[in-house]
Amino acid sequence: MITSEYLERSGLGGISLKVEEGQRLSREEGILLYEHPDLNAVGYLANRVRERLHGDVTYYNINQHINPTNVCDKFCKFCAFYRTAKDADAYALSFEQIQARVREKIHEPITEIHMVGGVNPELPLEYYLDMIRAVHEVRPDVHVKALTMVEVADFAQRTGRSVEAIIRDLKDAGIGSFPGGGAEVMSARLHRLLFPKKIDFHGWLDCARTAHRVGLKSNATMLYGHVETTEEKVDHLILLREAQDETFGFMTFIPLAFHPENTKLDYLKKATAMEDLRNIAVARLMLDNFPHIKAFWIMITPRVAQIALSYGADDIDGTVTTEEIVHAAGAETSQNLSRRDLVTLIREAGREPVERDTLYRPVRMQAATTAAIHLT
């Protein structure tokens, strides 16, 4: 059992007091949380914040992933998904194909369609505007969460228009929010080393702030488990926290575990469950102004996601149907879970499942008791 005496003895007494009083943690305290030998003590503190904010409630949604194209000219070293236009398995979905994917699931109670893919230099902004409209033609009420700040910045650069004008066009076409990828780890060193062709973190934050000003919410992610340092991760969290102080436009922070297979960093090992839990716990403690922390089961497996619900996470994402990007990098998880799977997973972790829409409005409280099932 973790007591206040134990926290004091183990060097976490000061942080525990600040957590109790709702005070903001410093950079040095963030580093200490990453490096402290007792992950359970760090998780205990994160769980206190999680339960203060959400009690036992754990959010999930019924969603569908569509990756419109795998062609990309950014060549990030950690990416197994991208292809060049000359590759035999390169693709860009037509609107008919996108609509067919949406129709395939039309009888499922999907509330969100998540659309991300490569930054395809052949596809103009109009393709994406039409893509969003094409989805809504088939499913008028669905929330389209699509594109990253990388594509937004790319459209602005290619067209010579402002980021704000691009975002307004996307909003007018029916985009509902942005999923939050593309910043990876906000570090000039890592940008140079791993993804120099994408916008840097200054550009990413500017785009996110603009989206929030225009009235669109977004999430934010962090890719961990490659060559980043502890300090870089803590700085990433602090940059997000500062941006959130300005706009309050971020809904959820999602730590993303790096999957090395089929990437240029395939000599690295996959992040361990301990690292997964540590990143979730530290994020919950540092991001005092983020409403939600997500344990993305696709990345960390349903089993670890279950444990993460006691290490700071209050959301496990959704049914997903059908994820391609992480699976290109060797993810061994299933490509989708049913609502029943998710509810069981949350209940087994001792939490209360609440189906949400993308903006965290409850869709239903799950009343039915479900039998234990095997999860991948």
Ligand code: SF4
């Ligand atoms: S991570 Fe995104 S931007 Fe980078 S190469 Fe892959 S698809 Fe392209």
